[in-house]
Amino acid sequence: MAKQSASRNRITQPRIDRLRPLGSDWEWQMRAACRSTDSAVFFPPTGEGLRARRLRESKAKAVCGRCPVRRACLEQALAVGEPYGVWGGLAESERRAVTAVSA
Numbered sequence: 001m002a003k004q005s006a007s008r009n010r011i012t013q014p015r016i017d018r019l020r021p022l023g024s025d026w027e028w029q030m031r032a033a034c035r036s037t038d039s040a041v042f043f044p045p046t047g048e049g050l051r052a053r054r055l056r057e058s059k060a061k062a063v064c065g066r067c068p069v070r071r072a073c074l075e076q077a078l079a080v081g082e083p084y085g086v087w088g089g090l091a092e093s094e095r096r097a098v099t100a101v102s103a
């Protein structure tokens with residue numbers, strides 16, 4: 001019993017030769033136009049009405065429209081299925097539509 005428990009609690013160490021730097025995968029985020037923007041512009045508050053949503057999303061999309069890493073952002077959001085907010089210039093419903101068309 002004690003032996004089984006010890007083996008269950010063993011921590012598996014990752015093989016160092018399989019590791020690669022992650023920084024380069026996320027480097028594009030350092031150039032994101034939204035780094036200096038309030039994140040509340042990109043994510044819906046609870047109970048947001050349609051008119052307020054349209055206005056907020058319009059502001060977010062304006063930031064995305066001048067973002068030099070928009071493509072990388074959108075590709076990442078589509079790849080991981082970001083469920084909320086404006087990413088890469090598209091709101092969640094727009095990303096779902098893109099995903100549905102390309103599936």
Ligand code: SF4
Nearest residue numbers: 032034064067073088
């Ligand atoms: S595309 Fe929009 S959400 Fe994505 S990094 Fe740029 S400003 Fe931020």
